[in-house]
Each structure stands twice: as C-alpha cells, then as structure tokens.
Amino acid sequence: MRPQVRPFRDADATGLAAWLDPLAPAEEVYSPAFLVHQRRRLPASRRPLWVVAVLDREPVGLGRDEPQIFGGRPGVRRTWVGVRPDLRRRGIGSRLWQEIEAHARAMGGLTLRSWAVSNEPEGERFLLARGFRRIERGLQSWIDPTSIDAGDLERATAEATARGFRVTTLRELLPQAEPALRRLFLDADTHAPHHNAAARPVAASTFRRMILENPLLDRDCSTVVLHGDELVALSWLKGDRQLGRYGVEFTGTAPHWRGRGLATLAKLSALHLAGRAGVRWVGTANDENNAPMLAVNRRLGSRPLADLMMYKRGGS
Numbered sequence: 377m378r379p380q381v382r383p384f385r386d387a388d389a390t391g392l393a394a395w396l397d398p399l400a401p402a403e404e405v406y407s408p409a410f411l412v413h414q415r416r417r418l419p420a421s422r423r424p425l426w427v428v429a430v431l432d433r434e435p436v437g438l439g440r441d442e443p444q445i446f447g448g449r450p451g452v453r454r455t456w457v458g459v460r461p462d463l464r465r466r467g468i469g470s471r472l473w474q475e476i477e478a479h480a481r482a483m484g485g486l487t488l489r490s491w492a493v494s495n496e497p498e499g500e501r502f503l504l505a506r507g508f509r510r511i512e513r514g515l516q517s518w519i520d521p522t523s524i525d526a527g528d529l530e531r532a533t534a535e536a537t538a539r540g541f542r543v544t545t546l547r548e549l550l551p552q553a554e555p556a557l558r559r560l561f562l563d564a565d566t567h568a569p570h571h572n573a574a575a576r577p578v579a580a581s582t583f584r585r586m587i588l589e590n591p592l593l594d595r596d597c598s599t600v601v602l603h604g605d606e607l608v609a610l611s612w613l614k615g616d617r618q619l620g621r622y623g624v625e626f627t628g629t630a631p632h633w634r635g636r637g638l639a640t641l642a643k644l645s646a647l648h649l650a651g652r653a654g655v656r657w658v659g660t661a662n663d664e665n666n667a668p669m670l671a672v673n674r675r676l677g678s679r680p681l682a683d684l685m686m687y688k689r690g691g692s
C-alpha cells in the first residue's frame with residue numbers, strides 16, 4: 377500500500393471531513409468549509425504545512441505542521457496526523473509523520489505539541505512511541521441547548537439588568553467594536569489555566585483571520601455582556617447549522633469582572649439563541665484545572681464526552 381503524499385488542496389476537504397469529524401475536539405466541527413478555513417487562516421510567513429495521503433484518489437490521511445498561534449512562542453509547532461480508521465496500522469500514519477516531523481524541524485520546531493481524543497487510544501500510543509509525553513487533560517462535554525432552563529436565563533438576565541449589565545450579540549457589535557472585542561477575548565484567554573507568560577502577542581490581523589473570519593462563527597448566537605460601554609464577558613459559538621452541531625469558540629470574562637455570574641449569563645444567552653436556531657448539540661473542552669468554567673458547564677447540565685489530551689515533545 378503506497379499512498380501518494382502531497383500538499384493539501386481545498387478540494388480534499390470534503391473527502392477528509394467525511395472521516396475526520398469524529399476525531400475532532402468537541403468544540404470543532406470539521407465541515408469541509410471549516411477545514412479550508414483552518415488551513416487558509418494560518419499565516420504563510422510562519423510556513424505551515426498540511427499534507428494528504430491519497431489512495432485511489434481519496435484523501436485517506438492528513439498530516440499537519442503549524443505554528444502555535446494562541447499561547448505560542450518561537451520554536452513551538454503544533455503537529456498532528458490522522459488516518460482513516462479502516463486503513464490504520466499499514467504505515468500511512470508513520471509516512472505522514474516523517475514528513476511532518478521533518479518539516480517542523482526545518483521550521484525551527486524545538487518543542488512539538490499534539491493532541492488526541494481519549495476514545496481513540498491509537499492516537500496516544502502513536503505519540504508516546506514518538507517521544508511525546510502527556511501534559512494536559514481537557515474535559516469535554518456537550519449540551520443540547522434546548523435543555524437549558526428558560527427560568528434560569530430569565531433570572532440571570534433580570535439580575536444582571538438590575539446591576540447595569542446588558543447582553544447583546546456579536547453581530548450587533550461588529551465591526552465597530554472589533555478592537556475592544558479582541559482585547560476582551562485575548563485578555564480573558566491570557567488569564568486561563570496553562571497560558572504561557574512568554575507567549576507572543578496575537579496581532580490584530582491574525583485575530584481577525586483566525587477567529588472573526590471563521591465562516592462557522594455564528595455572529596447571531598455569539599453573545600457579549602456589556603456594563604455601560606465596557607465589554608465585560610463573552611460566549612462565542614461556531615458550527616454548522618445544517619448538521620445542528622456547534623462548539624464553543626470561547627467563553628470568558630475580563631479578569632476584574634470575574635465571580636459575578638457573567639460567563640454563565642453569556643453562555644446561557646448564547647445557548648438559548650443556538651437552541652432557537654435549531655442547534656441540538658454544543659460541545660466544549662476545558663482544562664481539568666479550570667474549576668470556574670467546569671462549574672458553569674456542570675450547572676448548565678452538560679454531559680461528559682471523551683477527554684482531549686495534550687502532548688508535548690522537547691522544550692521545558
């Protein structure tokens with residue numbers, strides 16, 4: 377079995393999405409449009425590479441070597457390979473890995489990061505056999521947004537309104553508030569567990585390309601909480617309405633506004649809008665040490681999924 381290995385083309389996305397989607401972290405929907413966006417959004421200057429293994433003109437494997445954008449430092453690359461389940465253990469993954477590892481090294485990758493979902497144990501085995509170690513565990517869960525209690529949302533909204541807060545959508549605030557939205561998002565992200573203090577800042581153009589220009593980001597269901605003119609919390613959702621499946625892009629509260637129920641309010645509001653739009657599944661992943669976010673999810677009635685494990689090779 378000698379698949380051809382060549383760079384990814386947009387036309388591969390449909391064939392890849394058909395088997396890649398079950399391997400996705402719970403917050404991603406690997407639709408063809410999203411895969412094309414994921415590849416195109418990577419800054420060319422940082423030399424990303426996606427390669428595809430092709431057999432009988434079908435894309436049966438994918439290898440990725442990318443810069444780490446959020447929380448990235450010079451010398452850190454994100455690497456991943458996946459093979460269609462019926463064609464595993466025939467050397468395709470190793471062949472893709474050779475290509476990806478060599479590229480990551482040539483790009484100055486001293487520390488490689490990767491990930492696997494725990495219900496695909498072959499992923500972990502593959503990584504451990506290649507010198508990676510497990511470094512973090514994300515707890516994944518999902519919720520049917522129509523299951524949230526409308527009374528909870530009403531109460532949370534009434535209390536927040538009485539304290540001078542209001543909830544709106546991302547669509548209402550863009551494009552004028554883009555700089556403030558970016559600051560809130562990145563500020564909340566910087567104060568999340570495992571954020572690296574030495575991480576390089578994310579440029580405005582990168583943020584726009586990575587997050588705001590994602591064709592799956594739902595501007596009508598993604599919410600923002602304001603206090604007066606100040607943006608204080610957000611919960612953004614992305615996904616595929618036709619599939620009825622969404623994931624959480626990010627939920628966060630500005631550091632000095634935490635502990636007031638604002639993330640819960642933002643997420644409840646976003647889920648309510650998603651439920652009304654026909655979405656029946658919203659997935660999320662949170663670091664196992666992120667107690668406040670896990671508490672929010674528990675309170676909303678989220679149901680557990682397989683863990684999302686993070687791995688690292690090299691570096692400190």
Ligand SMILES: CC(C)(COP(=O)(O)OP(=O)(O)OC[C@H]1O[C@@H](n2cnc3c(N)ncnc32)[C@H](O)[C@@H]1OP(=O)(O)O)[C@@H](O)C(=O)NCCC(=O)NCCS
Nearest residue numbers: 456457458459464465466467468469470492498499502505
């Ligand atoms: C991890 C993954 C990419 C491996 O793909 P694969 O095509 O099965 O990979 P290979 O066939 O090259 O190698 C897998 C193992 O099978 C072994 N193998 C290869 N051919 C074999 C054969 N004919 N019989 C038995 N074992 C075989 C390899 O030696 C390798 O063992 P090792 O990891 O201990 O070195 C695949 O399981 C997958 O897609 N998993 C889900 C995605 C994922 O979690 N990726 C995370 C890792 S980046």
